[in-house]
Amino acid sequence: MDKPKKIVNVIVHDRPNVLVKLVSFFEKRGFKIENINLVKTEKPGISKYIIIISGENKNIGKFSKQLYKFVETIDVNFL
Amino acid sequence: MKVTGASIIIKKLLDEKVEYIFGYPGGSVIPLFDELYNFTDKIKLIQPRHEQGGTHAADGYARSTGRVGVVVVTSGPGATNTVTGIATAYMDSVPLVIITGQVPVSLMGSDAFQEVDTTAITLPITKANFLIRNIEELAPSLDLAFHIAKSGRPGPVLVDIPSDIQKALIDEKDIKKGDTQEYSVRKKFPDKEIEKVFKMLSAAKKPLLISGGGVIISEAAELLVRFVEKNNIPLITTLMGKGVYPSNERLYFDGLGMHGTYYGNYAVQNSDLILALGVRFSDRILGNVEKFAPHAKIVHVDIDRSEIEKNVPTVLGIEGDVKDVLLKFLSFPELKTDFSDWVEELNKVKKEFPLKYEKGRKLKPQYLIELANKYFPEDTIIVSDVGQNQMWTAQFYKFKRPRTFLTTGGLGTMGFGLPASIGAKVGNPDREVLVISGDGGFQMNIQELMTIRRYGLNVKILIVDNAYLGMVKQWQELFYNKRFSATPFTDNPDFGAIAKVIGLKSKTLKEWDKAEKTIKELALSEEPMLIHALIDPEENVFPMVPAGAPLNEILLN
Known part of the structure; x- marks a missing residue:
């Protein structure tokens, strides 16, 4: 059976290593990244990552908030 | 007029009113140390004997003063030696800026001598880090580094600067400022x-x-x-x-x-x-x-x-x-x-149910801490290491002012205490600084006794030596059937003798009856002094809530 999937949108200041931080953030908490997309926004220097994750952990919503720990994070929303 | 990368770094330190840097030279930071040589009247160098010690010292400086601690080290091993210090500061939200040298841009990725991927290694233990790939990025990145380190929830920020960029030239009019607005605190609570x-x-x-x-x-x-x-x-x-x-x-x-x-x-x-x-x-x-x-x-x-x-x-x-x-x-x-x-x-x-311990017989660490509390002035900065020494200090010393207790809370780093006390004294020359350390942790950065002597820092040192890695021993005693695997330290050296060889005053303390006089002497000493206290090896830290138990299921002894 397929594991439940969730989508997390993260708007960030476009800096080196943001992608690495996001990937390790989810992996450390036991999620698997199914798909990750980087989209430029209209504002220069600001990008949006659309990340599809799967995993048993029911606390995805709670963990998503912790993305604000990164100084690069501007906004997080979670579907 | 053209200026070098190294002079941009020094100018930034001066703009930030940095008075001390904790630094150790090496191949990739020679240009920076060369420029620093012109400014020794404005920026004083505190040179540790090991980069980890230097990083903890910068941390102690930052915790005790509230200012940013600045570390300068070389690439490769210089950078990796700071890692424990950076992680310690990150866990406890301490503002540091760590400037690391890097091999020249043209050699990066070639496994050059003393090359290591410093920004990758420190990514999870810094608030942010920067790898400077061209001279134009240098000044704005340093602006951001200091801003990020001290704004919001403080933390360490690392800037990795290849040696050729320290030597590269840029026209002064081309130097840009960093956009610190981008990283400012987000919103105000309603x-x-x-x-x-x-x-x-x-x-x-x-x-x-x-x-x-x-x-x-x-x-x-x-x-x-x-x-x-x-x-x-x-x-x-x-x-x-x-x-x-x-x-x-x-x-x-x-x-x-x-x-x-x-x-x-x-x-x-x-x-x-x-x-x-x-x-x-x-x-x-x-x-x-x-x-x-x-x-x-x-x-x-x-x-x-x-x-x-x-x-x-x-x-x-x-x-x-x-x-x-x-x-x-x-x-x-x-x-x-x-x-x-x-x-x-x-x-x-x-x-x-007060805090308590047995009085009058064997030498107890709690008694020594109560005596320190009695004889040291109220604004004394107390620095602890990690483990039993830390918990006894936290329990029995009455901290009455902010920034008077420097301890490695989150990371629990053995070897933090002694070097952190150096930074505390550098930042607070007019106040007493007392480090209370265990015998294990003290030996992890014992080389920094030399730094105390070199700069004539009047740091007071109390080693509570129970000839064990005490906190682990306590767990083995309570939860591992008294199987003391790898915790006895019965071969500890005579710390007082080591201090004497280095040129520091010292005393060994064994008996309860002599404790009061000795701690009083420590408090009143006008030069750095080390007390090697041989405490009761059976003493444990109580009360204790076993890991994972609710707070009301508490062991009293």
């Missing part, structure tokens, strides 16, 4: 959240305030004390929050968690409303999360919104600077509700 807190407080019967390291960092200790005294609310502090102390002792119940007090934990488990300011609810204070504060609604205030709801469920999370929130709290009139029954109840428990 007033109605504060009103909600007051409504909850008015309805509460057993409110409790838990004060954490955030209160110290945001310089809000005095406001917090005013708030608890104005409204007669009991106060406890976390390990990082020590130094917030009401003049009315009847409102203070020490610490909570694994090695908190019985009455501190009782307060948590019986409270009906917890106001947690600048705390991060670490596993060491929570015990069993499900059974933590079972009767309480929790209101959590923190500048870092990722902390709110991270470890405990809250009824209200307020994202904001504790100082701003407390100013708002204080603008409200005094609460009508009377909490004196609750304060009485807690004082009764405090009287019934």
